Amino acid sequence: MAYTNSPLVSYTKLSPNHSGQRTHSIDRITPHCVVGQCSVETLGNIFLPTSRQASSNYGIGVDGRVGMYVEEKNRSWCSSSAANDQRAVTIECASDTTEPYAFKDVVYQTLIKLCMDICKRNGKTKLLWLGDKTKTLGYTPKPDEMVLTVHRWFANKSCPGDWMYARMGDLASKVTAALGGTPSEQKQLYRVRKTWSDSKSQKGAYRVLANAKACADKNPGYSVFDSDGKAVYTSGNGAAVVNGDDTFKVRVSVPDLNIRCGPGTNYAATGRFTGAGVFTITAVQSGQGSSSGWGKLKSGAGWIALDYAKRV
Structure with missing residues (x-):
């Protein structure tokens, strides 16, 4: 096929860091987080040395501008997976340097526009987020479909960060709507997991919420998450799930606040920290080690002690 590049650039x-022309047509898009609020020029300098052994097709700078480092016809070195990079357009996005590696709104809005443009030029009317590695990698896209993948599926990394990971469904639906496609493959699936980020703990995925709740009830400590990673139900363990406009934000000032798998110090730490910043809480539960209770992070990363967080 004839490859083109984005006019948004x-x-x-x-960059010299690529493998030449693709051996697979483009049917995936893989957004990444840079872990730095950098410009498109800085990204270009990062990918220029051959010693870097890394690149991406595009980058979105902190001001929302788009840079190009590997033409779409060529495979970039971006996702820790040659098979994924052969068929994916890879996009590095300026982000915060600490979890959840949030993007500025201008970057996210540009990402939506760039994904729309990539889909349109490659003859796609739908962008799909299937939300599961096994399902996605085993799925054969139809001729008019583009599929979203993430770096964390191919390497021990958090990329694209929990902020963006929780918005993959939103990205897919916005792009598909703008393209005039019907997101038939994006019907709501309710997944039963310990946390949203812990896909390996998943007990099942259900079309019917009641069935997902029943599964969670049989597995104490598990919650039901919608397709955007939002906890909509927690098994009967005393948790108060907060929905919709009742969610609230907290500010964490300490850089090394542990994220735990459950609401208490009797639950294992995930090995990750919040970093300082503002986070959204979707559930509150009393538990060992925090007199103010434990808050469940909207990102699905786990629970934090509210003794160390101030409501904003």
Whole structure:
């Protein structure tokens, strides 16, 4: 096929770090987080040395500008998976340097536009987020479908960060709607997991919420998550799930607040920390080690002690 590049590009610095022309047509998009609020020029300099052994097709700088570092016809070195990079357009996005590696709104809005453009130029009318590694990698997209994948599926990384991971469904639905497609493959699935980020703990995925709740009730400590990673139900363990406009934000000032698998110090730490910042809480539960209770992070990363967080 004839490959083209995005007209949204305002800066180009082609990297030598690529494998030449693709051996697979484009049917995936893989957004990444840079872990730095950098410009498209800085990204270009990062990918320029051959010693870096890394690149991406596009980058979105902190101001929302788009840079190109590997033309779409070529395979970038971005996802720790040659098979994924052969068929994916990879996009590095400026982000915060600490979890959940949030994007500025201008970056996210540009990501939506860039994904729309990539889909349109490659003859796609739907962008799909299937929300599960096994299902996604085993899925054969129809000729008009583009599929979202993430770096964390191929390497021990959090990329694209919990902030973006929780918005993959939103990205897919917004792009599909703008393209005029019908997101038939994106019907609501309710997944039963310990946390949203712990896909290996998944007990099942259900079309019917009542069935998902029943599964969670049989597995204490498990919750039901919608397709965007939002906890909509927690098994009967005393948790108060907060929905919709009742969610609230907290500010964490300490850089090394543990995230735990459950609401208490009797639950294992995930090995990750919040970092300082503002986080959204979707459930509150009393538990060992925090007199103010434990808050469940909207990202699905786990629970934090509210003794160390101030409501904002």
